[in-house]
Amino acid sequence: MTNKTTPYAIELRDISKRFGAVQANKDICLQVPAGTIHGIIGENGAGKSTLMSIIYGFYEADTGFIEVDGKRVDIRSSQDAINAGIGMVHQHFMLVENFTVLENVILGAEGGAILKGGIDTARVELQRLAQEYSLDIDVDAIVEELPVGLQQRVEILKALYRGARILILDEPTGVLTPQEADHLFRILKALKEQGVTVLLITHKLREIMASTDNISVMRQGQMVAHRETAHTDKEELAELMVGKKVRLTVDKDDAKPSGTFLSARNLSQFDSQGVKRLKNVSLELRAGEILGIAGVSGNGQSELLNVLAGIEPMSEGEIHIAGQVITAKAPKDAAEMRELKMAHVPEDRHKMGLVTGFEAYEAAVLGYHNSPVYNGKILMHRKVMIDECNERMAAWDVRPPNPHLKTANFSGGNQQKIVIAREVEQNPDILLIGQPTRGVDIGAIENIHEQIVKLRDSGKAILLVSVELDEIMALSDRILVMFDGAVVGELDAKDADERTLGLMMANAYNDEEVSA
Amino acid sequence: MFETLILMLDATMRVSTPLIFAALAGLYSERAGIVDIGLEGKILGSAFAAAAAASVFDSAWIGLCFGITASVALAMIHGFACITHRGDHIVSGVAINTIVAGLTVTLSMYWFGMGGQTPTLSGDARFLSITLPFADALADVPVLGLIYSELLSGHNILVYLAFAMVPMTYWVIYKTRFGLRLRAVGENPHAVDTAGISVAFIRYRALIICGILCGIAGAYLSTAHNAGFLKDMSAGKGYMALAALIFGKWRPVPVLLACLLFGFLDAVAVRMQGVVIPGIGEVPVQAIEVLPYVLTVLLLAGFIGKAIGPKAVGRPYVKERA
Numbered sequence: 001m002t003n004k005t006t007p008y009a010i011e012l013r014d015i016s017k018r019f020g021a022v023q024a025n026k027d028i029c030l031q032v033p034a035g036t037i038h039g040i041i042g043e044n045g046a047g048k049s050t051l052m053s054i055i056y057g058f059y060e061a062d063t064g065f066i067e068v069d070g071k072r073v074d075i076r077s078s079q080d081a082i083n084a085g086i087g088m089v090h091q092h093f094m095l096v097e098n099f100t101v102l103e104n105v106i107l108g109a110e111g112g113a114i115l116k117g118g119i120d121t122a123r124v125e126l127q128r129l130a131q132e133y134s135l136d137i138d139v140d141a142i143v144e145e146l147p148v149g150l151q152q153r154v155e156i157l158k159a160l161y162r163g164a165r166i167l168i169l170d171e172p173t174g175v176l177t178p179q180e181a182d183h184l185f186r187i188l189k190a191l192k193e194q195g196v197t198v199l200l201i202t203h204k205l206r207e208i209m210a211s212t213d214n215i216s217v218m219r220q221g222q223m224v225a226h227r228e229t230a231h232t233d234k235e236e237l238a239e240l241m242v243g244k245k246v247r248l249t250v251d252k253d254d255a256k257p258s259g260t261f262l263s264a265r266n267l268s269q270f271d272s273q274g275v276k277r278l279k280n281v282s283l284e285l286r287a288g289e290i291l292g293i294a295g296v297s298g299n300g301q302s303e304l305l306n307v308l309a310g311i312e313p314m315s316e317g318e319i320h321i322a323g324q325v326i327t328a329k330a331p332k333d334a335a336e337m338r339e340l341k342m343a344h345v346p347e348d349r350h351k352m353g354l355v356t357g358f359e360a361y362e363a364a365v366l367g368y369h370n371s372p373v374y375n376g377k378i379l380m381h382r383k384v385m386i387d388e389c390n391e392r393m394a395a396w397d398v399r400p401p402n403p404h405l406k407t408a409n410f411s412g413g414n415q416q417k418i419v420i421a422r423e424v425e426q427n428p429d430i431l432l433i434g435q436p437t438r439g440v441d442i443g444a445i446e447n448i449h450e451q452i453v454k455l456r457d458s459g460k461a462i463l464l465v466s467v468e469l470d471e472i473m474a475l476s477d478r479i480l481v482m483f484d485g486a487v488v489g490e491l492d493a494k495d496a497d498e499r500t501l502g503l504m505m506a507n508a509y510n511d512e513e514v515s516a
Numbered sequence: 517m518f519e520t521l522i523l524m525l526d527a528t529m530r531v532s533t534p535l536i537f538a539a540l541a542g543l544y545s546e547r548a549g550i551v552d553i554g555l556e557g558k559i560l561g562s563a564f565a566a567a568a569a570a571s572v573f574d575s576a577w578i579g580l581c582f583g584i585t586a587s588v589a590l591a592m593i594h595g596f597a598c599i600t601h602r603g604d605h606i607v608s609g610v611a612i613n614t615i616v617a618g619l620t621v622t623l624s625m626y627w628f629g630m631g632g633q634t635p636t637l638s639g640d641a642r643f644l645s646i647t648l649p650f651a652d653a654l655a656d657v658p659v660l661g662l663i664y665s666e667l668l669s670g671h672n673i674l675v676y677l678a679f680a681m682v683p684m685t686y687w688v689i690y691k692t693r694f695g696l697r698l699r700a701v702g703e704n705p706h707a708v709d710t711a712g713i714s715v716a717f718i719r720y721r722a723l724i725i726c727g728i729l730c731g732i733a734g735a736y737l738s739t740a741h742n743a744g745f746l747k748d749m750s751a752g753k754g755y756m757a758l759a760a761l762i763f764g765k766w767r768p769v770p771v772l773l774a775c776l777l778f779g780f781l782d783a784v785a786v787r788m789q790g791v792v793i794p795g796i797g798e799v800p801v802q803a804i805e806v807l808p809y810v811l812t813v814l815l816l817a818g819f820i821g822k823a824i825g826p827k828a829v830g831r832p833y834v835k836e837r838a
Binding site for chain 1: 691692693694695696697699700703704706707708709710711712713827835
């Protein structure tokens, strides 16, 4: 542990911040020893981002102060933060996309009114930094042509170039592939060895356990616990985040599948460039069963969902549903599929699930807005819609239960509940559900998972697409693994483990078996 | 034939000058993320202020100062609406154009009572042509002599300034710290803000430069190209400059070429007045005057590819947490 006489790299004392009626941060104290990786974890809306914005000078705290290396600093702007040796890698990169790496790095630290000199010294300095921290990058590359992982590296270089000794990373792995994320954590370790202090903000338990020295947990604007990573575990952290015991597994009985509601044969789809995105996928959705589709994002799952839901046309194959046959020549659109008692919770609720500018009661009828229940001869029955929305909000515990609030202003979990309630309350036979808990708080995840299992037990057929392996394993009765647009494996949920699924998702399962 | 061509190119230079100033003005503004449809209004406002001041003080230079002041003031109104109050850039720009169109005529009637014109300028109240050294002596040298004495020599100082502004702008935009920040602020103001630089300050400075350049364009129209202010004398040059800006993809040299092309078409239009082309007959002037616009649409639609402007253009910058 740190010697008591050594000052902390950064110390927060009683930081509070209020936005109108919302107390975003309350009496936050935090001590981060120099040269450590410190994790800050909390649910969405727990106040992590506000706190980091205060440290980086976006907001000024109402009360409290910040000390860097034992000295009190007054941070009123990003410039002050930079001068204090604080660098930040934002969740959404703060890069000028059509600039080169070099131009991005020197922006704001050009070293003179004319660029020439600054660019030359920056080139040398970047080479030194790149070697010291193994952050190799082509400094003349245009940023938008770089993969996301490298763009993030530019952000890190930007901070280091400005002499940052304290590096804040806000949800850094949200946009990265698992490989890129691993690489990032190796870089952070290297930075730590060079004496840089790292503040890592995330809501992902797994990576915070794997990479940090100490962890602080935030809940509802307050710092509720500090732990040494070595002396805690995922369950304890999850509990601290939510404030109650969380079950990361779902209790459910074995599935009792009965009749087949939908069977798809050899579904294929070509995109506009003629690339085959979906390759001869066949599957059956059975009553009382959850079929999980596992796979790394972008391996045809979205296309599969869209083709089944009638949003995109199929190129080949056929779907049998409710006594009808749907083919490329005899397609049905999304509205017609709904009439065949198929409901769809799309993967991206902002783009496809909701109109974020609509009030909740309006969003709650989308897709069913032509139903006679909601319509008079000319006008819609506004009161019916609002009453129904009130009932559903109570039943699904949507907070705040206000049908007139714009859907954009609900948290991710509550938006998702609005969408799921809309689809489920129509009593469909088949439910397609994509990424049900993406961007959803842990408390709400539990609730959503329970609802999905309850639906299954009431005899619905459910297709679950998720990139979260934990979710697939917890919910599914049967699992299909997709890779490069094709189904590469099918297994019973009971036989599935993380390693097998992981290998299948990388399409390396058979190789491994052969060589083993 | 050769002489005709030289004369037409000579006219092109003169007609292009206000376009070049205005298009470069737009370049500074839009590269910084501020849509400036108010170029037109700024040119007109400056043309009036310059002509009025020049006639009162009998000095083209004082006129120029007044023109620039008026144009910068308009640019600051635009900035106040768009930067400080995050208003809609188009609305603010159109408002400026409308106000200026009415105000210039009203004020000139009130002050000069000449039906919306200013008194005709002469002598020191106008920018006069400069004859380059040896222009007369070299005039008889074949080809080169004609080019030197007719095409290069004999323009007023503002014409030369316009052409000098192009490499100058190139240097400022691409080679200086200010230029780097200006381009960054038009692409991703958040990146600039998090780098510890004030977005508003850069945008205001860009608008000041925009105002100065529009001011020179306006003064050129009323105190150099013409001899006094006429109602609506900017005649769409601000919009044409915007077209040139898009046509030139927001880059100084291509923008210059676009301005020259439009200027050339304008010179052709003047030349073609009353000319009878065999088999077609007399070409209506309007048909040629419309060419720059048609050309912009056609070329943008097919030939030069997609014109992608600065990404953050027209969007007010709202500071928000990451």
